[in-house]
Amino acid sequence: LLVWGDDVSAEPALDELFNYDHRSSKAIVSPFDLWKQMRRECPVSHSDAYGGFWFTTRYDDVKSVLADWQNFSSAQGATIPNMPFRFLPQHMDPPLHRSYRALLNPPLSPREVRRFEGWMRELARKYVRELDVDGFDVCQDYVYQYAQRVALRVIGFDAGDIERLYHWTEVLAISDRQDESSLRASAELGQFLSDILVQRAAEERRDDLISLLVDAEIDGAPLTAEQAQSVLALLTFGGLHTTSTALATALVWLADHPEDRARLERDPSLYDTAIDEFVRFSSPVAHIARTMTADVEFEGRELKEGDKVLIGILSADRDETEFADPDIAQLDRSPNRHVGFGVGPHRCVGAHLARQTIQIGIEEFLQAMAKFSITDHHAIRFTGGEGRDLVNAPMKGTRR
Numbered sequence: 001l002l003v004w005g006d007d008v009s010a011e012p013a014l015d016e017l018f019n020y021d022h023r024s025s026k027a028i029v030s031p032f033d034l035w036k037q038m039r040r041e042c043p044v045s046h047s048d049a050y051g052g053f054w055f056t057t058r059y060d061d062v063k064s065v066l067a068d069w070q071n072f073s074s075a076q077g078a079t080i081p082n083m084p085f086r087f088l089p090q091h092m093d094p095p096l097h098r099s100y101r102a103l104l105n106p107p108l109s110p111r112e113v114r115r116f117e118g119w120m121r122e123l124a125r126k127y128v129r130e131l132d133v134d135g136f137d138v139c140q141d142y143v144y145q146y147a148q149r150v151a152l153r154v155i156g157f158d159a160g161d162i163e164r165l166y167h168w169t170e171v172l173a174i175s176d177r178q179d180e181s182s183l184r185a186s187a188e189l190g191q192f193l194s195d196i197l198v199q200r201a202a203e204e205r206r207d208d209l210i211s212l213l214v215d216a217e218i219d220g221a222p223l224t225a226e227q228a229q230s231v232l233a234l235l236t237f238g239g240l241h242t243t244s245t246a247l248a249t250a251l252v253w254l255a256d257h258p259e260d261r262a263r264l265e266r267d268p269s270l271y272d273t274a275i276d277e278f279v280r281f282s283s284p285v286a287h288i289a290r291t292m293t294a295d296v297e298f299e300g301r302e303l304k305e306g307d308k309v310l311i312g313i314l315s316a317d318r319d320e321t322e323f324a325d326p327d328i329a330q331l332d333r334s335p336n337r338h339v340g341f342g343v344g345p346h347r348c349v350g351a352h353l354a355r356q357t358i359q360i361g362i363e364e365f366l367q368a369m370a371k372f373s374i375t376d377h378h379a380i381r382f383t384g385g386e387g388r389d390l391v392n393a394p395m396k397g398t399r400r
């Protein structure tokens with residue numbers, strides 16, 4: 001029997017029950033029922049994993065945490081466990097953060113991104129053309145080939161660097177970040193980025209983000225080599241590990257739902273809502289982290305200064321209190337206030353590029369293929385760290 005003074009709140013028992021780990025197979029393979037239960041029964045839970053953190057799952061909470069950078073700071077990192085180096089401007093708070101965004105927003109504005117349309121389409125066509133339609137992996141053979149090359153070209157890497165860059169960033173995304181392979185990947189990536197920046201400083205500038213960083217100033221002072229390297233590292237992560245998952249998810253959905261494919265072909269204006277719906281539905285940055293700068297009571301829990309908080313972006317984007325039928329991709333969903341690109345000061349700087357990459361990737365695939373379907377649903381595979389990357393989906397098809 002309970003006696004006076006016993007803790008009668010349900011949460012501690014539920015904390016133990018869930019003890020959430022975003023890097024466990026449950027969270028990577030089939031998290032949706034678990035998150036639904038957490039949103040309902042224990043919207044902010046405590047986990048003992050990785051030294052302890054809070055996990056927030058509801059749409060409204062996720063939005064308010066992301067907007068409240070004063071209490072939920074990015075300056076101590078945005079992953080759990082932390083990356084072995086600092087990304088700029090993700091790992092900083094306003095006001096300094098604003099100066100970095102003033103540098104990065106203009107070259108990734110909708111107008112600038114539209115200039116890339118011609119070569120993006122060429123690239124997508126090339127990789128659709130090369131598919132062996134009797135059996136291909138839509139992620140590995142098409143989506144990653146195309147979408148990663150788009151990002152690398154906008155950033156300014158050579159296409160030949162794709163494998164090394166993907167390897168280093170993949171190790172850092174999914175490993176525990178303190179082990180030998182993470183530290184090696186971090187050192188090699190750092191050296192590679194630093195060499196590229198030095199080399200570009202001695203060469204003619206090009207129309208890309210590396211050239212922008214070489215000459216960049218923040219508040220009147222040139223970027224230091226370390227600062228430029230940290231921005232470049234973040235752009236590389238953002239470019240390589242996000243858009244591909246949203247595009248691959250779209251193609252898997254359309255393979256399973258030919259009626260939606262037919263609707264898109266009949267009415268291309270549907271792309272205006274469909275692209276953001278695929279971003280909501282996949283939310284490739286499934287989690288992001290913050291650190292408390294003050295003691296705050298939140299959803300009845302006592303968060304203390306220094307506590308880590310993991311924010312469930314994909315859980316929020318499947319919250320039934322905000323989205324009707326959240327587990328269905330409704331191509332005409334409107335309004336669609338998803339949080340897939342983040343909220344507040346750190347909202348994704350690459351969102352316009354991502355949208356255009358996804359749309360062209362779908363259009364060119366549909367243009368070339370009369371039919372396509374998944375050949376083995378059990379072979380669809382995700383990998384995870386904070387993100388949830390769709391990395392394999394076997395298909396077959398017929399060309400037009």
Ligand code: HEM
Nearest residue numbers: 089090238239242243246285340341342346348349350354
């Ligand atoms: C579907 C594709 C994408 C998704 C879902 C996505 C998602 C996100 C999210 C959720 C954030 C906020 C992180 C935070 O609050 O800490 C973010 C920030 C960022 N993203 Fe993306 N992203 C995508 C594509 C890209 C691309 C293609 C690039 C690079 C060209 C990029 C570069 C960045 C950068 C630099 C930031 C940091 C902005 C800041 O801290 O102010 N992203 N992204």
